[in-house]
Amino acid sequence: MTFTVAARTLLHLGSELISSDGIAFYELIKNGLDALRDLDGPQVVKAKAKPIRPVKLDIVCRVDFSTYEHVLRGLGVWSSVTLGSTEDLGPDDEDMEEENDDDPVQGWRELRSVLVENLDESAPGSAEFLAALKQVSNADELSEIVLEANYIEVIDEGVGMSFAELGDVFLKIGTTSRVRQRDRERIQGSASARPILGEKGLGRLSAMRLGDRLSVKTGREADARWNLLNVDWMMFAAAGDAALNTISVEPALGLHKEIANLHGTTIRISALKSGWTYDKLEAMAASEFAKLADPFDAAGALPIKVTFNSRNVPIPKFSDFIFSHAHGVLNARFFISKKGNPILRGQAEYRLRKRTRSFRLRGIDLASITDSASKTTLKRVGPFKLEVYWFNRRLLSKIDGIGDLKQVRALIERWGGGVMVFRDGFRVHPYGGPEDDWLDLDRDAFSTSGFKVNRGQIVGKVDITHEGNPFLVDQTNREGLRDSPEKAAFVSMIASIMDKQFRQFLNSVDADIKQADKLTLTEVTSRVDSEDLKITETLKKLAAALPKTKEAAALSQDLKASVDAIKQLNLQVRATAETYDRERMRVIHLAGVGLMVEVLAHELWRATASSLRTITAARSALDPSSITRSLAVLDAQMRTLQKRLKTLDPLSTNARQVKENFDVVEWVRTVVTTFTEQARRENIRYVVTSIPPNGRLPIEAVKGMYVQVIENLLINSAYWIEQQKKYTGVFEGQVEVVVDCNRKTISVMDNGPGIPADRREVIFEPFFSTKPKKEGRGLGLYISKEIAEYHGGRLYLSPEPDRDGQLRKFIYEIEASGEADE
Template sequence: MTTTLEFRQGKEIFRPRARLISVLGEQLIKDATIGLLELVKNGYDADADNVVVKLLNIKFDPKNKSETEKEKALQNMTVIVEDDGCGMDLDTVLNRWLEPATGHKEEAKEKDQRTPKGRLPLGEKGVGRFAAHKLGHRLTLISRFGDEHGQLSDAEVEVIINWDDFDAIDAYLSNVGVDYREREPEYFKNQSGTVLIMEHARSFWKEGDVSRISRTLRRLMSPFRSPKSFSIKLLCPDYPNYEDLDPGEILETAHARMTALVDENGIASYEYSFNVRPFNKRVAKSSEVDLRKGISNWIPANRKSECGGFFVTCYFWDRDREILGLTNVSLPDLNQLNGVSVFRDGIRVMPYGDPDDDWLQIDSLRFLQTSDAISRKNIVGALEIDQRTNKQLKDKSNREGFIENQAFLDLRDLMRALIRIVQNEFAQDRRKIREQQKAKRREMLPAVKQLEDSIEKISAEIKKVTTMASAFVKDGKITYEVATEITDSLTQTRQEIQNAVEETRQAAADTLTVFDEEREMLLTLAGLGLAAERFTHEFSRLTREATILIKQIESSSEVRGLTVIIERVKALSSTLDALQDLVLALGPMFYVRRKTQEQELDVFTMVEQALLLNQGQIKINKIHVEKIEPDGKLNVHMRRSGLIQVFNNLIDNSCYWLSREPEKNGRRLKITILANEAAVIVADNGSGISPQDQHRIFDPFFTNKVDGRGLGLFIAKESLLEAESTITLIQNGETQYTFNKGAAFRIQFSHERVSED
């Protein structure tokens, strides 16, 4: 018997279970801090002037308490968020508030529809109200509408939601009702506004939770450009010390400050100022700085940013205790505010700037740099955007920052480029402070010696007074008892002063001893670290170049013949020699051997081999290279790998900065060997080196590349110094062998190192 199968078809709708509300509340709102922040932002969207957050009956230690006591304590815990905004009438409650994801806020932003106070809504997903679910089992919402002219509605609306009703396993969302009613105004009798009362906490509050909420609310509004007519107040009777949300005067104690305006093309205008007494104030300004050029992964280099323009204000502190004392810095206040936060329309975007959020990778990159590198603890900063010009920066649904699209990546890279600039500036000023500290320490012992000499004089005078007192007793001018009291007092005073001076002298000596020991240890570690850093800087590049050369040998042996192979093998040999020296530079930790031996070198050949190492960059970036020998051959006596490393670093730098220039301008690199002067000039027509940077380009770790190490020119200088030779930056137009723009370097060999033809 054959069974006929009947296939069904039709159309159905989703039937979400009621517990979807709980799922949304748990998943979309990370914690109570985020929940409260969302509710405060709703007050901003409602054009409120004031928002008050109340945390009531939250202090309870559940340790050694019965389950009944714990449950009763949770039921008594209450969170209230009240604003004096425009409020809602019944239609708004039913057709918007009870309809999540209506999209009316997103539509208002797209059409640039502002509130009467000129605000664009901060929310857009329409799910922020589930924050109330996170904060308690029961919600009471009371609201009264008022228009921009102050006309109030006749009734206020009350909505009561028991979130536990939505947790029933078999209940569908459409079957769970929400109680509402209109009534005569009771709560808002003379004004409009909305209050949310969230009762019966889901978990116990701790003092740390209150501290975190206080810190978050304190930082919610930009300390530099806060929204007009908008303030937040925190009331917590159980922990009143967290109620003060005033950021205080911490910004006035900053050691340095930077403001910057970055346009949609990534071009920055900035001003940096350093102002710590008794040091001289220093100001550095620059306009039309193309931040994109220092970002290696910004391709093409002239690509317009996706994030749009933004404004930055940053304050910086050197956290050395002695230096902090110069401006009376409050470390607790600084620790509350440090980090770089993002503010949209004056309201903070979480979690950027939180203690555990290193969104700019400042701390992680700091470990790859010198001690002059700043950390998040050194900064209080605000990156200001607005919804009208930064539309591509969109919130994640869970309110934990922006979607990490290209706009966000561009924003992060441009901000990191700005941080690199200010780090270079601040490092210069911090070194100035350190130098004075060292000088002061060296002055301590002479000062103590001078104090000892003064005490000797005082002791001599005390002896004279004692002698005079004895004479007065003999003459009957004073009694023996008075004289004894005077001399005993003076003797005791002299001894106390001598003891104090001895303690001061010993403390000063101990301090200097410790300082010298620590300095010696740090110098030793720094030397080893610098050698290791130098090794890591060069190792990856040189091994990569060696690999490329080997592949080229394999692919071209039958095509180009033996001559090409020999040249590439020579370049490969030089690369491996450089690697050997870098390993040996790590010193006694590994083995003690001499570096590769010095030999007579044809400079032109060394240049060609360095160009061969960089031929990939030269070819990809279409760089035109000129090699000139107007005076004939120049031979010098030094390490082969060291000289190639010098040229390799210079050419690598030129290739990078030329790659950041438009191809249509013509990318040119010129290397001129001046045998009569025992010199080489390496010049390019790239963006050049700004005047404020020229004095520090040979310092270790100085760089304008966002992901650079700042070791290339330092290594070149050290390698030449080993051969009693020098490298200097020369100005454009200084000789006929430079361009009208770009960077140019002169390598001057010691004449004693030059070989006669």
């Protein structure tokens, strides 16, 4: 026994795999282009190649679709049009019985008259069609003529198919002939400037999407006759549960060629399933055909000629002239270095502000933004290039050579809509389509001020190849790339570039130019809301984990009071901002206050989450003393946070914070010891030393703020060490904290991946982060720097690189010397 396939399965296969008319045309056109490629040979180079003969797409409609549908239903013809769907077809289908209740023979003359009255006399073959109508003598003859009234032809003058190939290749669904051809050319070293486009052997099912009948006329140059094949897809529906091999479809020899050496293929599709008009085809030419090949490449325009009733349908050509008027540009390239390391490098340019920023992400950075993708996965993604142009639609204006504002906006709307993907210069659907937001650009844009880099503002593309990206495989239904670790990493990298390297760069430049606070109030309050949710959840877990003591209960109450205070402050900021907005006043001051609220919310969550992890780890280790130390650290931070809350009344001046005397060396040891107990399971070694050994550094300061600085730096080191472990495998992390009592500095360094020199300053900007969104907000280093400056000190990344050129040492000058950059 073995599996058998019902004949009707073929119809389901076609309807599922070919999801739109645009994709159906694309598959048929690709087959024609492959045939032309076979004729010219694989070694064609674009710059020197002779002009490629076009693939012709002709649609002929001699009768409008409403008339066509009316007549078919009146005749009781069993087709996809009359039944509306092939979902549940069979020879005893109840719908068919209802269609046959009325005798069509009695009314066929009236239906013929309807056809004559609605005939488009300008359509090709209309005179012959009219003459045939007049010769009709019964309903069956009329039915046959109506089914052939309108048709689609895809014509190529390529190499053609022999009689044997028509049966062995064309009739074999899922044939691997193109895959074998590609492998053969690769082995032979015959690299091609024109790649093979088809490979899954499913293109002929595209014809099923468009119409119920298929006719193929093909031949090679050496063939004396044309080779013919006719298929009526409704036969497979009528077969019901009969096996697929019971439906006989045989090639046949046709007439002798008019000219001996003619070659090529004509595919005619009739019994069409939907109506076609010039306007509909023109819209498809603009939205689909114009983007089948890379529109950015002037030499890569597809050789396609489209007509409707012999009337030429123009395919819009893209002019890169519009690029010179873009307000922002992003270029990036992902590649594997000579040493085998994945690297993503690029540049963001804000032309409107005359600013640029270059970026270079290495393997560890890439593993972080791709949810810990392994080095192997990143290498298997393969090289790609990203090119994006951003237009601020509010600043668009008339452009000489393009037209007025309306025309400029229409041009951007036509070619924009997201980032398209092209493989070997040919479109991968549906990326960058009107309904596709594969990079979540709109969601990310509309969640920030200015709505920058939403799909309506950008024209962009990603280039990949069959050879370079074999693990980025098209889905069989042509609806994007198949899910895989490589696809996930590919999408994550591009999404991260668009957000963190482009959108955030544009926003930060605007903030600098306007000399305004770095965030609008709306952004801040929404972020505070997010922090509040995290704090509430963490507090519940912390309350359950705390020991049942009077001190712990008091601390829990302090935490709750702080959360309530932050909520009240956020409400005050919102209420005052609404008043300001009504008066159309700027809210710069309030945005600054709001940012401070978010900073506190972030720190409160960080402190409680850190303490929860520490207490949980200590409990599992049955070490009560470590719980006591954790509570001491948390208590110090809480007292600091509560005091800072008092400074945030937007209507009063800042209150002073109470400082206290303590030894920096001893306090740093306490903080680090607390941290090591929760990170011991992560195989990270923490070392605290002082200069001189056993030295002391007594100071007067806000004690809890030192916790915030040190813990933020330790958390940062732990995260990147963990990424290094995931990326490279076995790895023992080490974090060293050195308190120099003579220089009055605290240094934190680790053996993680380090930081590139070009990021030395930008890492301290608020919300800048190369971590994935779920891992960090980009506030930790910004907060730590602000705390250092509050105490008259300075926090910076040492400019002295290690042997690999990376920076790994953060220095906190307790009393700023102003020599950090020397």
